[in-house]
Amino acid sequence: MEWRKSIFFLSVVCLLVHTTEAQKIILTPKWTAQAQFIGYYVAEQMGFYKEEGLDVQVKHPAVSESSFSILQEGRSQVAVMNLSFALTADADLVNVMQTSQENSLMLVSRLPLENINSLQHKKVAIWNHLSDELLDRLKRYYHLDVEWIRFNSGVNLFLSGAVDICLVGSYNEYIQLAECGFQSDSSYIYRFSDYGYNLPEDGLYVTREFYQSHSDTVAKIVRASVRGWKWAGEHPEQALDIIMEVVRRNNIGTNRYHQRKMLEEQLRLQVDESTHTRTYHLSRQGFERAANILLDDKEKSRILYEDFVK
Template structure:
């Protein structure tokens, strides 16, 4: 071989090595850090919300914006909900690893054969109230007897029904229940003496009409002992059991999410801004109100178990009310929730 051929061959070999090194560099760029150490690939998971983007879910958006999910090596997609989206169906169908919904909906889905399990109870208190004008004379639930009362049906009426039952009021004979639209017009125009409202949403709508808080009476189902658990995180049981890694993913997801909720407790205004960047559907004033009220449901007052921990007494009360009013046909078993993910999340 001539000297020129040798030089040409060497040049080709060196070029091939350079191209190979460059290709390797591009291919492994996401897997190798600047120090040359391997970087663990993030696990992709999806969270299906119960409703559209708003401060009700601020903790999850904060966890994403502040990098808490990234710190846990998670790539989290947050999927907004809506009137036509049932989180249980989405998770059951594999459209998301985690979902947010009220516990009675989860119990109903389980009874119908969908293998879902609550892995964390974030809201420790119910945000639902029955609101009336003081001028109507409604001071306690007993005063609803003989009155026209509005409430949302489709699974939202059970706290009111349990309260009526507690006071010996027959819902079919002693009170007129009215299907309530998702606004407060029936109450504001005084077509009913009382209407359902979430503290973080519809109650604010009443105040926005110029009504003062001191002009209103609230029936608090938490105080009545008839409250049901809302906004818990659930997953598929078979997904958790399929691979030990999935329980670890769930624990990391919960740990980061709770950090997000703590951030919203400590800096509510910043969390409101995070939510508004995602969706400006509700104005800043309304979102700020929502954030303040949601923080009470997560953290108190009144004080409750730590967010994420299931209060067994609250679970049983919710399950018993669900059974009584035929949301479920059989008593719910404690296996509808698992403390394991919360315990794993708290270990780190």
């Protein structure tokens, strides 16, 4: 009789452990570790996900992979992606959180840039992760004839003189250029946000299937992630301590000064220009700006704001 009681007791304990075990979630950033994703590192390290009953691990893609491919293959449940990529990926994705509200893309040139037509017949360095589909759409929209020169990262291609113009992010490569001593005035810089291409960028995405079957889990992920970003903005030095530990573990060559500048710019890009607040939500206006540039009429009738944004 005693052994039966012991078995019953152990069964109850195992059941309780199983029911209270945190749900495992893999969150995939767009690329290697940096302050661009600091809110998620904070939420993981500070236990915000755990407080929601989740075991979230932030895992970066390999250089040859994308967060989109990892999400599509089921190796992660949540991924950080650009709105422009998510809209043109021909996949059933749901935007559940939007950090970026302002576009970070810039063109830096060795010759003055009067407008987008200054790119005509030039060699323009662009990142490897940008899809041919997106680049073709941009060329058609702006009627451009340019030669794209792909590169992985950094600014050496531009500094060496191998290209006329380089695409940079205001939160990373533009800072690197300044760190390398490159100086230029506004006539050599083209900010996309100033010329009708102010498309929101980083957002948090899940597949529609995952959203429909785990909407409560998604809400918890978003709640903890927003909390992580807010904490990073309120405690920048402590947040930088966290990011420096993350980049050390991932063997990323960087320094605290660069990551601080990146964090400052990321927080600036998160402020909605119409409300002057951080909404962490993709607005209808932001969605429509992107759709009008990137999608044709047939695609716009198929990809609706109410379905795409939750």
